[in-house]
Amino acid sequence: DGGITQSPKYLFRKEGQNVTLSCEQNLNHDAMYWYRQDPGQGLRLIYYSQIVNDFQKGDIAEGYSVSREKKESFPLTVTSAQKNPTAFYLCASIARPNQPQHFGDGTRLSIL
Amino acid sequence: GESVGLHLPTLSVQEGDNSIINCAYSNSASDYFIWYKQESGKGPQFIIDIRSNMDKRQGQRVTVLLNKTVKHLSLQIAATQPGDSAVYFCAERSRFGNEKLTFGTGTRLTIIP
Numbered sequence: 001d002g003g004i005t006q007s008p009k010y011l012f013r014k015e016g017q018n019v020t021l022s023c024e025q026n027l028n029h030d031a032m033y034w035y036r037q038d039p040g041q042g043l044r045l046i047y048y049s050q051i052v053n054d055f056q057k058g059d060i061a062e063g064y065s066v067s068r069e070k071k072e073s074f075p076l077t078v079t080s081a082q083k084n085p086t087a088f089y090l091c092a093s094i095a096r097p098n099q100p101q102h103f104g105d106g107t108r109l110s111i112l
Numbered sequence: 113g114e115s116v117g118l119h120l121p122t123l124s125v126q127e128g129d130n131s132i133i134n135c136a137y138s139n140s141a142s143d144y145f146i147w148y149k150q151e152s153g154k155g156p157q158f159i160i161d162i163r164s165n166m167d168k169r170q171g172q173r174v175t176v177l178l179n180k181t182v183k184h185l186s187l188q189i190a191a192t193q194p195g196d197s198a199v200y201f202c203a204e205r206s207r208f209g210n211e212k213l214t215f216g217t218g219t220r221l222t223i224i225p
Contacts, residue, residue, distance in 0.1 A: 042201060042215035090155050097211055100146045103155030
C-alpha cells in the first residue's frame, strides 16, 4: 500500500543527544513537511522541502535540522539545541499544488 | 499576526444527531481550506477540502461551508457515529505560502451513545 511511514513510533532522548526521526513515502510526492504537535494544540511547521536537495525553514526551525537526499525520504534531526523537544512529530507529503497534505502516524519523542 | 482558530474546544453530540464544528480564519489571502480528523496517537486524516471560489462542498456525510465575508469555515457531520469521535482541525493555505498550511488548535468531538 502507498503511504507515509514514520519511525520509530516512540523515541527517547537523553540530555545533549541528537536524535533522528525517519519519514519515508512511496507516493512519489515531491513536497514533504515536518510538523510538531504539542498537547491540546494544532500543528506547527518545522521544515519543508518542495524538491530533492532543497528545503526551507518553517515557523519553528530552531533546534532542528533536515536533509532531502532522496525523493522518498525526509529525515528530521532533533538536536541538543532544542531545549523542549517533547512532542508528537508528524511528517506529511503532497502530490502537487492545490492538493491536501497526507500525514504519517507520527513519532512521539520524550526526554529521559 | 495571521491565525486560524476554533470557537469551541470540545463538543459532545448524541449518536445519530448532526454536528457542526466551526473555524475562524483571519488571513484574507487564504485560498484553500482543509478539514482533518485526528484520532488518538495517529496522524491527521484528510476529510474534505474547499477552495475559496466555492461556498459549499459535500462529501459522504460531511459538508464544508465557507463564508469569506466573515472569514468563517464550518464542518457539518450528518448522522454521527461513535467512530466520529476524534479531534477535528481546520487548516488554511495562503495563495502566497508555498503550500504551507496554518492549523487551528482543534475541536474534540465526542459522540454519546
